[in-house]
Amino acid sequence: MMASGLLRPGPSLVRGARLNPAHGIARRLIPLLLLVMVPLVLLGWFAVQTVHAVQEGMEQSGRIEEYQLVGPRGPACLRIVIVVDVSGSMSEFALPRDRALERLFTWLGTNLRTGDELAVVDFAAEAATRVPATDYRAARLTGPAGVVDGVDTLLQPPVTEVARLGATDCDVELMFISDALITDLPDTADDGRRFLTTTGMHGIHLLVPGEDMEISDQWQVAFPAAPPIRFDGNDADETALTLGRTVAALTGQRLERRPEPTTT
Structure with missing residues (x-):
């Protein structure tokens, strides 16, 4: 039989016994952490779904005018801002890109819904609004905004310009047409998430006009939920169709x- 001296009473659980203060602090911090993390997780999830939806439709070909958006949408309206990189490294794609944008604007006139808005912001070392945020039915593409190029292509100027809309x-939703050779990208994924939430952006998407085009590795560090969507930027048809696929992913439609047409 074990000696009774080896048995010791445990801590008292009588009324009024103190709990570990660290437990109380943890209980207060958990709801705050959830309040911060849940929106960030949802933001990343929606961005990933957008990329998957665009990539799954890449087998489609032809002209955007041959397609339409089909299926129900959620309650939120969209402000779609097409952010166009007009720096020197993107100059060879300027003509087919702008032809594609003209066709996209016409196509969206019958595929978006009341309350949706379109805008175009050009950027390089600086940024300027080419098409102000307006009802999609009234939006008209104009010529380039005359943005000054420089040594660096910067992210902050176009985001500041979007805020001025x-x-x-x-x-x-920001749709960048760019090679992402941008020198002031956020340093980490956490910085990227904070950048989006503090600037009021719901989502960011990168459309790269070249299958083999070299892009900045830092983009995927800063925005891991927005991997590049590649297409042939010398082909206006494919450019317009890629833009259309991205819009479909944003609306949650097909x-x-x-x-x-039927003939009689």
Whole structure:
């Protein structure tokens, strides 16, 4: 039989016994951490779904005019801002890109819904608004905004310019047409998430006009949920269709061919 001297009483659990103060602090911090983390996780999840939806539709070909958006949408309206890199490294794609944008604007006139807005911001070392945020039915593409190029291509100027478009109740989605050779990208993924949330952006997407084009490794460090969506930037048809696929992913709809007209 074990000696009774080896048995010792445990801590008292009588009323009024003190709990470890660290436990109380942890209980207060957990809700705050959840309040911060849940929106960031959702933001990353929606961005990943957008990229997957665009990539799954890459087998589609033809002209954007042959397609339409199909399926229900959620309640949120969209402010779609197309952010165009006009730096020297993107100059060879300028003509097919602008032809594609003209066709996209016409196509969106019958594929978005009341409350949606379009805008175009050009950027390099500086940024300027080419098309101000306006109802998609009234949006018209104009010539380049005359942005000054420089040694560096910067992210902050176009984001500041987007903020100048004015307040909106819509989700703001940025569609960058760029090689992402941008020198002031956030240092880490956490910095990238904070950058989006503090600037009021719902999502950011990168469309790269070249299958073999070298892009900045730092983009995927800063925005890991927005990997590059590549396409042939010398082909206006493919450029327009890639833009259309991205819009379909933003609305949560499908891009489907229009039915062939019936003949009698």
